[in-house]
Amino acid sequence: MKVKTFPHGIHPPEFKEFTAEKPLESLPPPEKVMIPLLQHFGKPAKSLVQKGDEVYLAQKIGEGQTLFSASVHSSVSGKVISVDDYNHPGGNPIPAVTITNDGQDREASEIEETKDPFSLSPDEIRQKVREAGVVGLGGAAFPTAVKLSPPKDKPIDTIILNGCECEPMLTSDFRLMLEAPDDILKGGELARIATGAERIIVGIEDNKKKAFEIFQEKIQNYTGEVALLKTKYPQGAEKNLIYALLRREVPKGGLPFDVGVIVQNVGTAKAIWEAVSRGKPLYERAISVSGHGIKEPKNILVRIGTPFKNVIEFCGGLNEDADILIMGGPMMGIAQWSLDVPVVKGTSGILAWSAPRPSLEYPCISCGRCIEDCPMALVPTQLAKYVKFDNFSAAEKWGVLDCVECGCCQYICPSKIPLVHWLRWGKEKIISLKKKKSV
Amino acid sequence: MADNTFIIQSSPHFKDKDSVPKIMYAVIASLVPATLTSLYFFRFKVLVMLLSCVAACLATETLFLWLRKKPLHSLCDGSAIITGILLAMTLPPSLSLELAVIGAVVAIAIGKQAFGGLGHNIFNPALVGRAFLQTAFPVAMTTWIPPVTLKINTATFATPLGNLKFQEALAQGTLTPIKDLFWGNIGGCLGETSAFALILGGLYLLSRRVIDWRIPLGILLSLTAFTGIFWLANPEKYASPLFHILAGGLLIGAFFMATDLVSSPITPLGTWIYALGIGVIVGLIRLFGGFAEGVMYSILFMNAFVPLLNRYSRPRILGERRKG
Numbered sequence: 041m042k043v044k045t046f047p048h049g050i051h052p053p054e055f056k057e058f059t060a061e062k063p064l065e066s067l068p069p070p071e072k073v074m075i076p077l078l079q080h081f082g083k084p085a086k087s088l089v090q091k092g093d094e095v096y097l098a099q100k101i102g103e104g105q106t107l108f109s110a111s112v113h114s115s116v117s118g119k120v121i122s123v124d125d126y127n128h129p130g131g132n133p134i135p136a137v138t139i140t141n142d143g144q145d146r147e148a149s150e151i152e153e154t155k156d157p158f159s160l161s162p163d164e165i166r167q168k169v170r171e172a173g174v175v176g177l178g179g180a181a182f183p184t185a186v187k188l189s190p191p192k193d194k195p196i197d198t199i200i201l202n203g204c205e206c207e208p209m210l211t212s213d214f215r216l217m218l219e220a221p222d223d224i225l226k227g228g229e230l231a232r233i234a235t236g237a238e239r240i241i242v243g244i245e246d247n248k249k250k251a252f253e254i255f256q257e258k259i260q261n262y263t264g265e266v267a268l269l270k271t272k273y274p275q276g277a278e279k280n281l282i283y284a285l286l287r288r289e290v291p292k293g294g295l296p297f298d299v300g301v302i303v304q305n306v307g308t309a310k311a312i313w314e315a316v317s318r319g320k321p322l323y324e325r326a327i328s329v330s331g332h333g334i335k336e337p338k339n340i341l342v343r344i345g346t347p348f349k350n351v352i353e354f355c356g357g358l359n360e361d362a363d364i365l366i367m368g369g370p371m372m373g374i375a376q377w378s379l380d381v382p383v384v385k386g387t388s389g390i391l392a393w394s395a396p397r398p399s400l401e402y403p404c405i406s407c408g409r410c411i412e413d414c415p416m417a418l419v420p421t422q423l424a425k426y427v428k429f430d431n432f433s434a435a436e437k438w439g440v441l442d443c444v445e446c447g448c449c450q451y452i453c454p455s456k457i458p459l460v461h462w463l464r465w466g467k468e469k470i471i472s473l474k475k476k477k478s479v
Numbered sequence: 480m481a482d483n484t485f486i487i488q489s490s491p492h493f494k495d496k497d498s499v500p501k502i503m504y505a506v507i508a509s510l511v512p513a514t515l516t517s518l519y520f521f522r523f524k525v526l527v528m529l530l531s532c533v534a535a536c537l538a539t540e541t542l543f544l545w546l547r548k549k550p551l552h553s554l555c556d557g558s559a560i561i562t563g564i565l566l567a568m569t570l571p572p573s574l575s576l577e578l579a580v581i582g583a584v585v586a587i588a589i590g591k592q593a594f595g596g597l598g599h600n601i602f603n604p605a606l607v608g609r610a611f612l613q614t615a616f617p618v619a620m621t622t623w624i625p626p627v628t629l630k631i632n633t634a635t636f637a638t639p640l641g642n643l644k645f646q647e648a649l650a651q652g653t654l655t656p657i658k659d660l661f662w663g664n665i666g667g668c669l670g671e672t673s674a675f676a677l678i679l680g681g682l683y684l685l686s687r688r689v690i691d692w693r694i695p696l697g698i699l700l701s702l703t704a705f706t707g708i709f710w711l712a713n714p715e716k717y718a719s720p721l722f723h724i725l726a727g728g729l730l731i732g733a734f735f736m737a738t739d740l741v742s743s744p745i746t747p748l749g750t751w752i753y754a755l756g757i758g759v760i761v762g763l764i765r766l767f768g769g770f771a772e773g774v775m776y777s778i779l780f781m782n783a784f785v786p787l788l789n790r791y792s793r794p795r796i797l798g799e800r801r802k803g
Contacts, residue, residue, distance in 0.1 A: 279797060370492045371492070378485070402598070408750075422793075450494070
């Protein structure tokens with residue numbers, strides 16, 4: 041079988057061996073959960089509860105009011121003790137609902153099983169997905185209902201299920217693919233029905249052959265195929281994945297809709313299935329807890345709102361020398377200052393290790409490696425120079441807004457220039473300048 | 480580890496192990512074979528020349544860093560050492576040490592630090608030093624001695640290219656055999672004698688991903704094409720492309736000088752234009768110019784175009800509409 045891939049990209053050390061062979065374990069629900077009202081790309085949800093309220097498991101506690109928003113649900117049953125700003129792994133404090141767990145996991149009513157999920161209309165599927173607060177679980181946390189609503193003039197022909205998991209250290213998607221392949225494919229099938237697509241393609245990197253073989257067999261019952269992809273970072277980046285599988289280029293500034301494609305992470309597909317088939321809201325997710333700094337690395341199923349502290353304790357605690365804590369993967373994850381932050385829908389992993397001493401920054405020696413490796417074919421070093429000297433119009437012309445912040449350039453840079461930081465700064469500056477202009 | 484005291488940094492959190500000093504020391508390592516063959520052919524003189532050039536480069540670098548109030552640790556990045564070695568490699572073995580030192584000072588002072596130090600120079604510093612010597616001391620820079628392995632009359636000794644250009648070697652049948660060019664049993668600058676040693680070092684740099692493969696390939700291709708056309712048309716008047724590749728400074732230029740990271744383009748298209756341009760200009764100078772050798776000037780000439788090339792050869796972004 042031919043292995044597909046995209047041009048450029050890098051090969052960072054994988055470190056998947058820490059957790060690849062460890063089945064998902066359920067973390068016992070903690071005594072207290074802090075559930076932020078913003079856990080997705082878009083506007084925060086509006087709180088539906090007040091201090092002192094009794095809530096059930098899976099009860100909606102925050103309403104996503106606009107299109108680009110998502111509802112949040114309680115991940116335990118118990119009592120609301122506050123609705124106030126709380127630490128958020130994104131960096132800034134965000135309003136969050138703190139609930140003490142009564143340990144009963146009481147649900148509001150009997151679970152309503154949908155009799156035949158596949159006979160639902162696209163609108164019904166979208167409605168159930170929206171109601172369940174499902175967002176993309178790959179990390180960006182884009183509201184899934186929005187993704188399943190392509191504009192009328194953009195016909196969709198392919199649903200790509202993203203099982204690349206190209207970030208080093210993360211293995212929870214791999215475990216889901218081994219342990220719940222049917223749920224993933226059923227969720228993919230629902231996405232196919234909701235968008236009127238013709239087929240499903242599951243993309244899996246060739247370091248996960250076991251998952252590939254399972255899907256190869258299971259896909260027989262669906263219209264679609266499983267594709268083996270080269271193990272290369274960032275194989276799972278949406279635009280690169282679409283190019284690798286279909287040789288289609290998402291136009292500059294456009295979305296996968298524009299080339300008739302919708303990409304869903306395999307975990308998201310499972311969440312879609314659970315939401316539609318039995319109305320289960322997204323109140324728990326699979327994550328990898330890994331890295332040299334974790335005593336017993338594990339893959340776990342964790343309730344949203346669980347403090348990192350509980351997660352780390354469940355995994356044996358931190359090693360003495362662990363001094364960096366990351367939410368997400370080592371390439372795109374966010375460094376955390378504290379263990380007192382809650383797991384959110386976008387948390388794909390919690391990693392810890394002992395960070396090497398920051399290396400000296402040298403001037404750019406024009407080696408061109410950042411250009412050779414940029415998956416978007418940008419010129420990171422030149423963009424960084426433009427941003428550094430406030431030449432934002434040139435930076436925009438040279439495509440800084442196309443940067444996906446994958447980190448390849450900074451990973452490879454021998455001068456150790458914080459390229460991603462400069463590019464991110466440039467993007468933010470340009471976007472805020474545009475907003476000012478339009479006001 | 481106490482709570483709440485983690486390191487905060489911007490992603491990515493993994494970094495490649497390669498660094499500027501590692502790259503520079505790889506370049507130095509890649510020059511070892513050429514240095515050893517040079518030692519074999521010209522003996523002790525080489526060592527003295529190399530050491531004085533490197534010492535002069537380091538001293539000049541230190542002085543300028545101090546004057547510019549820059550941290551002295553950038554001395555350890557190895558770039559000044561490379562300039563010193565490369566300059567020595569391009570000097571005739573008969574050159575006096577004072578001139579070599581002058582060349583080294585000019586290379587660092589005018590070629591590198593005047594532009595702002597590492598990463599900011601437009602021209603290859605070693606070649607700036609050499610160009611200065613060539614212009615200021617033309618006789619000393621074109622007086623050659625034979626390697627000690629050749630028993631030959633020193634009075635009329637010339638490099639293979641000089642022989643070809645000024646002594647009608649092709650007509651007289653005294654053209655240097657390819658075998659001697661390959662192993663290095665010829666006259667010339669310290670580092671341009673043995674093609675074999677240079678290729679060895681170049682291959683190491685390619686495998687280490689230090690230099691861009693497009694540059695040596697582009698230069699070799701365009702020089703082969705250019706000299707090949709004339710050779711096919713009139714083999715009695717023009718030497719073969721293989722002779723042109725192995726003779727003179729072409730290989731050291733293609734693998735070690737034109738590939739200087741700082742003074743070569745960063746974009747793939749720009750790099751191709753730069754490399755092809757160098758090959759053509761070398762051919763032009765060698766076949767029709769006033770000098771026997773043209774590698775130095777062709778590289779410096781194309782260096783000057785690098786900012787322009789970078790500016791107008793931006794790669795097409797994924798998803799960007801193709802032009803035209």
